[in-house]
Amino acid sequence: MREITYAQAGVEAVAEEMRADPRIFYMSTDPIMPLVKEFGEKRVKATPIAEAALTGISIGAAGSGYRPIMDWRQVTFSFVAMDQIVNQAAKIHYMFGGQRTFPILYRANVGGGTRLAAQHCQCPYSMFMNLSGLKMFLPSTPYDLKGLLKTAIRDNNPVISFESNRLLASKGPVPEEDYAIPLGVADIKRKGSDVTVVAIAWLVHEALAAAEELAKSGISVEVVDPRTLVPLDAEAIRASVRKTGRLVIADEAGPTAGFSAEVAAVVTEDPATFAGLKAPVRRVCALNVPIPYSPQLEDHVFPDRKRIIAGIRDVLDGARPARSA
Amino acid sequence: MNLSPDKQREMLRQMLTIRRFEERASADYHAGKIYGVVHCYIGEEAVAVGVCSALETGDQIISTHRGHGHCIAKGADLNRMMAELYGRQGGYCKGKGGSMHIADFGIGMLGANGIVAGGISIVTGAGLAAQMDGNERVAVSFFGDGASNAGPFHECLNIAAAWKLPMLYICENNMYAAQTAAAATHAMPDVAGRAAGYGIPGIVVDGNDIFAVYQAAARAVVRARAGEGPTLIECKTYRWRAHTERVGQPDFRTPGEIESWKAKDPITRLSAQLIAQGSMTDADAKAMDDEVQASIAASVAFAEASPFPTPEQALDDMYAA
Numbered sequence A: 001m002r003e004i005t006y007a008q009a010g011v012e013a014v015a016e017e018m019r020a021d022p023r024i025f026y027m028s029t030d031p032i033m034p035l036v037k038e039f040g041e042k043r044v045k046a047t048p049i050a051e052a053a054l055t056g057i058s059i060g061a062a063g064s065g066y067r068p069i070m071d072w073r074q075v076t077f078s079f080v081a082m083d084q085i086v087n088q089a090a091k092i093h094y095m096f097g098g099q100r101t102f103p104i105l106y107r108a109n110v111g112g113g114t115r116l117a118a119q120h121c122q123c124p125y126s127m128f129m130n131l132s133g134l135k136m137f138l139p140s141t142p143y144d145l146k147g148l149l150k151t152a153i154r155d156n157n158p159v160i161s162f163e164s165n166r167l168l169a170s171k172g173p174v175p176e177e178d179y180a181i182p183l184g185v186a187d188i189k190r191k192g193s194d195v196t197v198v199a200i201a202w203l204v205h206e207a208l209a210a211a212e213e214l215a216k217s218g219i220s221v222e223v224v225d226p227r228t229l230v231p232l233d234a235e236a237i238r239a240s241v242r243k244t245g246r247l248v249i250a251d252e253a254g255p256t257a258g259f260s261a262e263v264a265a266v267v268t269e270d271p272a273t274f275a276g277l278k279a280p281v282r283r284v285c286a287l288n289v290p291i292p293y294s295p296q297l298e299d300h301v302f303p304d305r306k307r308i309i310a311g312i313r314d315v316l317d318g319a320r321p322a323r324s325a
Numbered sequence B: 001m002n003l004s005p006d007k008q009r010e011m012l013r014q015m016l017t018i019r020r021f022e023e024r025a026s027a028d029y030h031a032g033k034i035y036g037v038v039h040c041y042i043g044e045e046a047v048a049v050g051v052c053s054a055l056e057t058g059d060q061i062i063s064t065h066r067g068h069g070h071c072i073a074k075g076a077d078l079n080r081m082m083a084e085l086y087g088r089q090g091g092y093c094k095g096k097g098g099s100m101h102i103a104d105f106g107i108g109m110l111g112a113n114g115i116v117a118g119g120i121s122i123v124t125g126a127g128l129a130a131q132m133d134g135n136e137r138v139a140v141s142f143f144g145d146g147a148s149n150a151g152p153f154h155e156c157l158n159i160a161a162a163w164k165l166p167m168l169y170i171c172e173n174n175m176y177a178a179q180t181a182a183a184a185t186h187a188m189p190d191v192a193g194r195a196a197g198y199g200i201p202g203i204v205v206d207g208n209d210i211f212a213v214y215q216a217a218a219r220a221v222v223r224a225r226a227g228e229g230p231t232l233i234e235c236k237t238y239r240w241r242a243h244t245e246r247v248g249q250p251d252f253r254t255p256g257e258i259e260s261w262k263a264k265d266p267i268t269r270l271s272a273q274l275i276a277q278g279s280m281t282d283a284d285a286k287a288m289d290d291e292v293q294a295s296i297a298a299s300v301a302f303a304e305a306s307p308f309p310t311p312e313q314a315l316d317d318m319y320a321a
């Protein structure tokens, strides 16, 4: 199968859907040139730097029959539009009794590795997960990104596509034929029997590397990639943990009230899964600081395959207390 | 301006409907039948009715926390409005919205909004949709003097001007944002003056003169439909009642100021005009009021007959299919 990058997969998904549906249009303060070329400046709008207005404009256009895509670029820039996201987009369908549908795709890059320091390296998706009314995903491969984006663009609700900065240039197999991946379905990226690692985005690849390394010493690691954050495929995660009896959660965000906390909760609150646990759940997350600039600092703050390996060894040992962070 | 006597009487009827609806909503709020909060529009009726009288079906508006007037002026059903205030299944939002979140997308009323300036960008998106449709529809944003100091107002005016969106931005300057006087928070006394910064017309009108409001809106609608872009219209007006109906709220406005604005009642003014020009008699005016009162009573009866939502319905309408 041909290989394309994560970034190309995103462009392809949007372009294919825009070809199929004239009601889709794209707004960004910095539009993607291949899209402008193909669809023109009317459908791919270069906007003023006014994310608050544009995030709200997307809602009004969606309620009037269009299917807007608003590209926030870095998730960083979505914060000036918090009212439009939190008070408006997330609630408008429910609050008005389901009178209209609001098909909107918001795109946001997240994660570190870019040496861009605190404001441009962040993973705040759990802030959005906490809002009832939005769907969202964070894929780890070009294949998953394209398939999920296509589903999201066809969905009749506001959906946020979080896309990993670290993976933009990474390549992977993507078929030429049309396909879509449903929201809310996890993917087992590697089968194993001793321990489950639930990881997202870049850390899926780090977890796979960790699994490869540990296989040499006879440790069998299962890597579960939920792909979608809301709705979360809790059942796939629980099923894996029931099989292995051990869980490590790897997330590029900090641990506090994060994605990792949610996964730990859905696993431990299920009686059958809880009963099958052979060790405490272990989280491998970023340290709780804004992301610093210097590579020595940034690389220390983010988790990586080494810390995932350490986490796996901890749950296999069972008794060792969780380290801070 | 050639408004037929029928249309002028209809404008009076709508203003009266807003007034009577809110008198009842206020009374029922204080009687404990309506919950949370109610913001009354009484005194400002000429703005909503004057502007909406210049619109066609298919044009879209968005409202504020003070939204009953805009709903009624756009043609909303009183029964479903009252049922929403009563928190009933038969309400516009099935009891999920209440006073601050009434919407009727079917008539182009994109919702009241609990966030000051929260609706401005949404309705600008409706204006963008109208432009892309090429159907000569316009979109209208109602907002307060307080909202004109918030970021989305400025972002949206710039975008609408740059893209020549078919928009009317209607600032209802009632001189206060809650307890805070506009005089203390605005860099310039006229909000309309800010239009110059976006290269669009900015017009100040007497918001208690329904014909002045209508005329300004009608001109702005022509401009918008012609693809010439947005207009900012500032309607100087006044709310008679406190910011909200909540009990024990401070109101620093002087009785003299309030009385002086009551003397400029837009409803008395229009009905006197209609009687003076022979478009109706005192008896007609009385009959109109009786009919309006009956429609309000009917809306209350409808609301009371409508069941409360069942607890399980809290989970309905989470996501669209």
Ligand SMILES: Cc1ncc(C[n+]2csc(CCOP(=O)(O)OP(=O)(O)O)c2C)c(N)n1
Binding pocket: B064, B065, B066, B114, B115, B116, B117, B143, B144, B145, B146, B147, B148, B172, B174, B176, B177, B178, B243
């Ligand atoms: C962003 C935001 N800040 C504060 C409030 C609380 N609040 C509700 S109404 C209001 C005053 C609004 O004044 P204005 O825009 O002039 O409208 P008016 O009430 O006079 O019609 C305030 C401060 C709010 N709802 N939203």
Ligand SMILES: [Mg+2]
Binding pocket: B144, B145, B146, B172, B173, B174, B175, B176, B177, B178
């Ligand atoms: Mg005000």
